[in-house]
Amino acid sequence: MSGVSDDGFTLEAPVLPDGVPLAHVFGEPVLALPQDLFIPPDALKVILESFEGPLDLLLYLIRKQNLNVLDIPMAPITSQYMAYIDAMQHERLELAAEYLLMAALLIEIKSRLLLPRPPREDEAEVEDPRAELARRLLEYEQMKLAGLALDQLPQAERDFVWLAVLLEQTAETRLPDVTPVDLRQAWLSILSRAARNRHHQVTTDQLSVREQMSWILRQVDGRDYVPFEALFEIERGVSYLVVNFIAILELVKEGLLRVSQEAAYLPIYVRSANTATEPA
Amino acid sequence: MSMTGDPTHFKTVLETALLTASEPLSVGQLKKLFAEEVAAAAINDALDEIQRAWLGRGVELVRLSSGWRFRARTELTPYLARLNPEKPPRYSRAVMETLAIIAYKQPVTRGDIESIRGVTVSTGVVQTLLERAWIEVIGHKEVPGRPGLYATTRKFLDDLGLNSLGDLPPLAELGALVVPGIEPDDSPLDS
């Protein structure tokens, strides 16, 4: 997958065009698919996910072609935008409703531009149907750049550290307080540090399996054999039983638990893989 | 023993307080170090001297939004990082854009943030900033639902080494983001 981001898909701050406008392509429909769309399928997901929403995607399309935000060529931009939306839907990516809303807005603006303007001599200016969109794009871009600028500032602990000289208080033996929020913060920094941690996503379900794994290990710890049924508290419901069963399988798979049965229909026993291998 | 009578000791006390403090200390707080009344000017002068004395070393005394604090100079970070691989996370664009909107447009509601970004703001994003104590709810907007109004905190300024919101990086002007020269002729904007 490396190298994908080299195909012009780095999503850094857009380079603002300065000086001479290059973008006099208005009115000329862009018939070919934007070349951006020739992307290996597995890379598409990564690229699409790196947009922060429909405004971000639109800005990308506009800035990439050095177009003027105040004079967006609606036909080609709309078709490019739709191509992305189609690609997302084709890949069955979960598409935020905002993307579809924007698609509808683009089409609406495009159709309003096609309508003949009623001749109204009395009014000096006619509202451009694109004006509101342009205002939103510019405002979003301004904040996007501000976010990047903030990220560039030296940040406490990330880029510099505070001093921590020891001040011994009156022989206090107070222990640090920890809240669940602190745990969450700790996990965030683990995630941020190692790319591979993306493979370590833990869901609540898995968590309860892990919880049961610990519980079962405690039950069998120091005991020779525990009857299989003793590990199941029937009254706790089906989902608990399933989780508990998966936990046992997981422990067996990890070589932490042994499950044995002398013959069919005889009781099943469970013991820790740690206790002596000699059956009693 | 009078403090003002021994300028070296006076500075030593101030310096030690700052070296051991786990938060920035304001001049008002530093005054409390001494049993007798000390003029703010005397403290400010001493702080300037301490700051100068540390020039060129690995640590610098900086003036932040909520007071004075010692910190390691950024040049030292590569060394210290070898010792301490644990660091706070680098936040995603969603988090940083949300922070920027709160910083520059405060006070704002979640709805305001969403309308600028054009997407729903996930709870996790706001929560991350709240947990870092960079933003806080400072009130509620008197509209249906009474949504919370977010603003940045002093800790946000301190952690980014800023004295005030005025020190934030200047915003790109909306006008400057526009490709010049292709306005319609009848544009009434600025001739």
Add this chain to the structure above:
Amino acid sequence: MSMTGDPTHFKTVLETALLTASEPLSVGQLKKLFAEEVAAAAINDALDEIQRAWLGRGVELVRLSSGWRFRARTELTPYLARLNPEKPPRYSRAVMETLAIIAYKQPVTRGDIESIRGVTVSTGVVQTLLERAWIEVIGHKEVPGRPGLYATTRKFLDDLGLNSLGDLPPLAELGALVVPGIEPDDSPLDS
């Protein structure tokens, strides 16, 4: 840039590391500050010099059983006590990350923790959590060395005000909040 070539810079790095560390640093840890190999003797000499340079100031460099640390001299305590509304102690990031991993991924071995954190886990970190009775060894993994399997205790849940591990903050969406860093010594996983 060679460290040993510039003794002032060498000392500056050591001093800054000690001033910013929230725990005592051993000579072995201090060595890690530098990319190149540094002799323990060179570090010890520099520590002696730094210690001497701080004589007579409000803070002193002391050698404790687990390493070197700067601390405020007791003579200053009366001043500092006026200022300090007891600051709550905090665990280091290493302790917090280790605890988080045990809480979310239990039962885990030390090796599991290290592979998730990407850094070695010092004995002191695990010891801190064992002494607090927040974690315990609930078995051994049947692999060479039979490493202990850590899990969190009932006391951990009680002290954090949780009913069960299911009450821990969900991890599912956290990935979107941070930018995953690429570890320099880590080749791309699947290329």
